Amino acid sequence: MTNLIEKALIIGFGIFITSLFLSISMPFLEKFVNYNGSIDDDLNDYLKLINEVDKGILYIIENPNSFYQKEIYYPDNLNITIENKYANFQYKFQGEISDITLKYNTPLKACKFDDILPNSYLYKVYYEFSLIKIEIT
DSSP: OOHHHHHHHHHHHHHHHHHHHHHHHHHHHHHHHHHHHHHHHHHHHHHHHHHHHHHHHHHHHHOOEEEEEEEEEEEEEEEEETTTTEEEEEEETEEEEEEEEEEOOSSSSSSSEEESSSSEEEEEEETTTTTEEEEOO
């Protein structure tokens, strides 16, 4: 009879220790699991914006009398520099700075977008005189 009581107490104590350990470690495990998902989301935000800027410029090159406008999400730590026929995108991802440069056949009006707060903005592309002008407002 005492063996049965001892086994029940050991099992009960084991369950108590396990539940105590899980209650302490679950918030950390949840952050660890969500950490990888947030990294992918950040990279997707950068690539979405780069594709949207490229799509708008190409649309105006093909349709010079048109006006391209779309609402975009501008992520954190992204700098866009537009000069002559190049659009340079510089972003910080996992502690390293990455660059993507796109070249076009048509000259672009020089502008720079840096230190913009992460938020939704209106993206506009149109011809101004003989240059393609890009605005993020």
